[in-house]
Amino acid sequence: MPTIRILISGAGIAGLSLAHWLHRYGFEVTVVEKADGIRGGGQAVDFKGPVHRGVLTRMGILDAVRRAHVDTADAALVNSAGRRIGTLPGAFAAGEINIRRGELVRILHHLTAHTCEYLFGDEITSLNQTRDGVDVTFARAAPRTFDIVVGADGIHSSVRALAFGPESTYVQHLGYHYALATLDVGDDDVMYNEPARMAALGGSKAPAFFVFASDESARDGEPAQKAQLIDAYAGSRWRVPELMAEIPNATEFHMDTISRVSMNRYVHGRVVLVGDSAYGNALGGYGTGLALVGAYVLAGELYRARGDHETAFSRYE
Structure with missing residues (x-):
């Protein structure tokens, strides 16, 4: 050949x-x-x-x-007071x-x-x-x-x-964004949901993992994307304000739209x-x-x- x-x-x-x-x-x-x-x-x-x-x-x-x-461990689903209200089996995403x-x-x-x-x-x-x-x-x-x-x-x-x-022409934005961030948040697998936004800690995705609804495209550049994430979680409850305060200093950070080719x-x-x-x-x-x-x-x-x-x-x- x-x-x-x-x-x-x-x-x-x-x-x-x-x-x-x-x-x-x-x-x-x-x-x-x-x-x-x-x-x-x-x-x-x-x-x-x-x-x-x-x-x-x-x-x-x-x-x-x-x-x-x-x-992939089971994740505890918690409410805004941090009380466990359910479990997401680790096998669901594994x-x-x-x-x-x-x-x-x-x-x-x-x-x-x-x-x-x-x-x-x-x-x-x-x-x-x-x-x-x-x-x-x-x-x-x-x-x-x-x-x-x-x-x-x-x-x-x-x-x-x-x-x-x-x-x-080929990529369809499905209306959500995800973000992965390395934050010092502890090792417990826990997930908190509100309408149109979710925050998870300690899972296999990343130390901190976020999904939120937005029709906006992901902004250009890491500082702009971190600001976009913080804006999306304004007014959120549970530990989210604490997490958002740490986002500007996240050592590893990645955000993108959830899209389909x-x-x-x-x-x-x-x-x-x-x-x-x-x-x-x-x-x-x-x-x-x-x-x-x-x-x-x-x-x-x-x-x-x-x-x-x-x-x-x-x-x-």
Whole structure:
């Protein structure tokens, strides 16, 4: 098989899984990631069923993932006075194997850290498809040409926007936001709900986890997003005022809309999407498994087709 040069945008679960399989099958792989390195932290993600276990086994990481398993405890539901009024079973949001996202990314990156090229702190700025390849420009690196470009860069994929069109065409905001924050709040698993807003502490998602209703888009930049969260919880009861007072100093913070990606095609010429960029299912408990399996199938079809992207992409879809 001739050397096929493949660029993957995004060093998350989908991108790192795909990099592993493509290198294993003899492709030349470059991964570009706008963060300065592999991003740690994040909520617990899960695997369930024989398909997930089968792919993890074939990757050779099932035992490592199992060793990193974190238990998902039952959460106490409390009222505004802090009195327990119910229980949310840990199994409700868990799979057979639960692992912190950051730990999973570390395991996946270890597979290709020394065999694939990584461009950290950079991102794709343009794609120009020709008969023979894709001419790519970057924010920092010199322009290059690849045979195939893969968008594995999440629900707000820049590759999807460049190749398929604006995000608004494919991403539906479902009316809620979620936020994850690292706060010193104790270890008890507890959840408090009011109409249109929820606060949970000590669970597997993050030390502090919030969901609130809003039709507004997530603001740009962490300080603005922290202010947006604080505004959304104004007047809330229980321990929420105390938590909001700590948000400006949260050491790790992530906020986004709860949205769904809906696409009829995952392919545009030599550009293909995988994971949340193509079939995102935010907070539904399936995104990690879909990313893992999607990467496995895409790489397998490219190998099976000996790099013929048209045949492989048709089978992948």
